[in-house]
Amino acid sequence: MTRRSEPRVVFSADEMVGRATSHIITSTDLPFPVHRAVLRPFLRLRQEALRAGFDLWPVSAFRDFDHQRRIWNGKWRGERPLLGRAGEPLDAAALSPAARVRAILVWSAVPGASRHHWGTELDVYDRAAVPAGYRPGLTVEEYAADGPFGPLADWLERRMEAFGFYRPYRHDRGGVLPEPWHLSHFPTAREASRRLRLATLARVLQSAEVEGRAALLKGLPVIYRRYVRNVESPPRQRPTAAAGGARRTD
């Protein structure tokens, strides 16, 4: 096996906003759609986790624009629970359009602006730590030191960077709340982040049936800074455990 670097990933505008799936693959080893450059690094991380006693498994990986739109519209209409920053239930209908937009953004991305559109992001848990059929609630408590996924979260902190993964929502930065379950493959996500523009997002929203569109478009420059761009900086060094090896995994 020869060591060689992966070909440079280039995202199209449609791929960045979840309007295309040309960058996405699934495999029998991982029946969750991810970016083609992310499958192998994630499976390697999973192998390493298994050796340490964790059954690292996704809850969610790639999501397309329509999937995100259904989440968004459901919250806007009050068909899905809408929660405040402290987890308290909110009455969607009682909020002004601008306040409703802000409330949704704490927990859910604007359609077109979810990092899950890139296929580089995975929400994960430890399948070995809970009974079969357990549905992770994706709460901070589950990933706290005394929660079922605390040991996995701790292990990921120490090991994931070598495989190319980091947590873009590690701290409360005043935008999206901390998401300890959300991993990002930074060498690939960086390419999407580099090309994403406010104008691209505005364009896709202008032509989509998204609830609260007028309020969204009006506040978009602020939303873009506070919720889309406001993530932890990715590690500078190249992943050490993910370099080299055969490229094909399918």
Ligand SMILES: [Zn+2]
């Ligand atoms: Zn996520």
